[in-house]
């Protein structure tokens with residue numbers, strides 16, 4: 001795609017006059033633009049102070065969003081990252097698949113830290129339930145694929161979206177009438193065990209657990225029509241933030257299929273996963289790690305198997321927040337990020353983990369792909385075979401040595417770090433408004 005076309009496209013897809021960095025928006029979206037773990041949770045937590053509602057719209061407890069406040073590190077999988085503020089109502093929309101056992105495990109984490117979530121956590125009655133059947137199906141089917149495995153988190157996400165599409169799934173709203181639920185559960189197990197080929201399933205044990213969690217959810221009136229709640233909130237002028245899980249390159253449509261997750265982490269999912277129209281979304285902040293990581297299987301063109309990859313993995317502490325698996329690391333792939341911004345239409349970028357690049361003599365950035373004789377920019381081939389034949393085209397920028405973790409102003413960053421940020425900003429033609437220099441809530445530069 002030619003630059004002028006891209007500029008026209010951006011002009012046509014940007015909302016005039018909207019808040020750019022998400023700090024003062026009426027409706028902001030936070031989306032990952034790589035293969036996940038860009039640091040979305042941290043930004044959502046920072047912004048959530050200004051929002052009345054924080055809503056998840058896709059994925060399930062495969063996600064792992066880390067928030068570090070003071071000395072405490074929280075790992076959120078289903079709980080939206082706005083949960084730490086008393087003033088913020090948190091919602092799991094209809095597009096989320098919910099493992100209620102996982103949810104209550106997580107709730108223990110916040111209760112231990114004396115965070116009161118009562119009256120400010122609501123789940124969509126239309127959201128599908130993830131059962132042990134889904135988890136078993138996920139683990140068994142991925143294991144059967146041998147060296148073609150996806151490397152899923154094993155949390156049952158794919159099978160849960162599958163039973164939703166097959167129209168045999170259970171929804172949280174089914175919990176409201178327990179006797180009816182128990183009947184639906186029997187039918188579900190019968191159909192799903194046939195579909196997934198899973199026998200000897202212990203229904204009694206699961207039903208007992210589900211009953212316990214269902215009682216808590218129903219007694220506390222936590223299962224509601226979240227879309228109607230959001231419509232009223234929008235009418236009342238409340239400020240809403242949509243928190244994306246996973247990321248564009250893991251999107252079931254736009255990602256590196258089949259090495260993807262089973263939801264749409266891309267922007268359209270806000271409409272289908274929350275029940276709000278596209279016009280409601282004012283600001284979209286894309287989160288981009290200053291390098292690339294990938295956990296789970298699947299090729300990525302900038303992967304580094306050398307000492308630089310080791311540096312990024314070690315200094316960046318790149319381990320899965322949900323599974324603890326090491327994440328593979330490589331240079332920043334701006335071709336992927338460009339593609340992701342074209343799909344999501346980002347108002348601004350949060351560049352995270354810039355601090356991790358400190359200590360590298362030079363920094364490479366992928367600015368396009370060579371696929372045979374063809375050069376691709378802002379495009380990722382749809383077929384995995386073509387994608388696996390793509391080679392990264394690099395530009396090289398100077399590195400920096402200084403520890404930048406205490407820096408609070410852009411101008412105080414070393415010149416080479418500033419140059420890196422400006423390079424990314426110019427390439428994408430999108431302002432970088434937030435720069436991460438550490439894991440803590442305060443370790444961020446707000447760039448004007």
Ligand code: 2SA
Pocket residue numbers: 035036037062063064065150151152153154155156157158246250259260261262295296297319320321322323324325
């Ligand atoms: P799944 O479980 O069906 O969604 O897996 C399909 C692919 O999606 C990848 N995936 C992820 N990639 C990055 N981060 C995720 N969350 C955790 C984290 C991952 C972890 O925050 O670190 O702890 O391992 C996430 N969830 C799913 C997955 O690796 C497969 O490639």
Ligand code: GDP
Pocket residue numbers: 032036037038039040041042063064065066067068316321352353354355356435436437438439440443
């Ligand atoms: P998410 O899934 O996008 O929310 O990201 P994860 O929480 O899975 O992974 C991001 C990791 O990087 C977490 O351990 C964060 O605490 C950490 N992190 C986020 N931003 C920064 C940053 O700017 N610098 C450093 N060093 N760590 C960061």
Ligand code: MG
Pocket residue numbers: 036037038063064065066321
């Ligand atoms: Mg994560």
